[in-house]
Amino acid sequence: MLSFDVEEHDRIEAAVGLSVSAGRRREYADRMAAATHRLLDQLAAAGNVSATFYVVGQIAETHPRLVRAIADAGHEIGSHSHSHTRVHRLTPRAFREDLRRSVDALQQVTGRPVFGFRAPTFSVTRATDWAVDALIESGLRYDSSVFPVRHDRYGVSDAPRHPFWLEGEAGRILELPLLTLRLMGRNVPVAGGGYFRLFPPALMRAGLRQLPADAAVGMLYFHPWEFDPDQPRLPLARVSRWRTYVGVGKTTDRLNELLTRYRGRFRRAIDVAEELEDQADRLPRFRLAVDPAAVINSVYSPSAA
Numbered sequence: 227m228l229s230f231d232v233e234e235h236d237r238i239e240a241a242v243g244l245s246v247s248a249g250r251r252r253e254y255a256d257r258m259a260a261a262t263h264r265l266l267d268q269l270a271a272a273g274n275v276s277a278t279f280y281v282v283g284q285i286a287e288t289h290p291r292l293v294r295a296i297a298d299a300g301h302e303i304g305s306h307s308h309s310h311t312r313v314h315r316l317t318p319r320a321f322r323e324d325l326r327r328s329v330d331a332l333q334q335v336t337g338r339p340v341f342g343f344r345a346p347t348f349s350v351t352r353a354t355d356w357a358v359d360a361l362i363e364s365g366l367r368y369d370s371s372v373f374p375v376r377h378d379r380y381g382v383s384d385a386p387r388h389p390f391w392l393e394g395e396a397g398r399i400l401e402l403p404l405l406t407l408r409l410m411g412r413n414v415p416v417a418g419g420g421y422f423r424l425f426p427p428a429l430m431r432a433g434l435r436q437l438p439a440d441a442a443v444g445m446l447y448f449h450p451w452e453f454d455p456d457q458p459r460l461p462l463a464r465v466s467r468w469r470t471y472v473g474v475g476k477t478t479d480r481l482n483e484l485l486t487r488y489r490g491r492f493r494r495a496i497d498v499a500e501e502l503e504d505q506a507d508r509l510p511r512f513r514l515a516v517d518p519a520a521v522i523n524s525v526y527s528p529s530a531a
């Protein structure tokens with residue numbers, strides 16, 4: 227599964243707190259639309275590859291024609307929240323409201339239902355376990371926000387690496403986790419983004435090769451701004467700057483290489499989700515919420531005493 231998180235460049239997590247002029251914001255918005263159109267052309271030229279675009283709800287309001295163009299090209303439109311606020315920064319009530327607004331805005335411009343969600347910066351984690359119930363109750367069919375890695379800003383390092391049922395109090399929702407490579411006892415993130423720009427392409431290929439034959443679906447992710455090497459740089463601190471811009475000149479060629487290598491094998495996340503719903507009992511179950519009894523047992527276990 228190929229996915230694109232559609233957001234203006236100045237919405238990235240590293241830019242939170244930066245002051246970006248209104249003119250620069252407009253420029254990033256225009257460049258986002260242009261880069262997304264180029265991606266649509268690239269996917270069409272590669273044999274009408276279908277992908278999933280997780281779009282920030284506010285973009286449905288500011289760029290309705292862009293969102294319609296994506297949907298009209300046969301791609302799936304999912305929600306990437308309404309305001310691109312990390313789940314950690316929202317109360318449960320504000321998260322529900324933000325999610326609802328994004329789904330409404332996206333559905334309104336495309337006239338098609340939204341089935342999937344990707345949280346900004348993969349911010350569905352143990353710290354935001356309450357979000358699972360909000361997702362279940364929203365009526366969405368699947369979520370793709372869990373990155374089974376250890377990272378300073380996100381990640382659930384012990385989550386299953388392949389599709390699973392994310393369980394909450396309110397029931398369960400299908401989770402399509404981001405692709406990882408199991409290497410020397412650790413999960414290495416190889417799904418896209420900065421990893422796609424930084425790591426040699428062989429690592430992503432190795433992650434795809436590790437997929438089990440009976441569940442050979444891997445979720446990849448990219449952002450339109452990563453395919454716009456000439457965009458003005460944000461005034462980021464050194465490490466952030468490096469993380470953000472490393473390899474942006476190589477991405478278009480790398481994506482083309484990927485599209486050629488796996489020609490005929492790309493599917494939209496919703497199509498995979500529908501197929502997995504039919505094999506519901508085969509999928510593992512996983513809870514983000516830590517069972518209080520398990521914590522007490524681990525703290526007061528006889529071995530620790």
Ligand SMILES: [Zn+2]
Binds near residue numbers: 231306310345346347
């Ligand atoms: Zn994002």
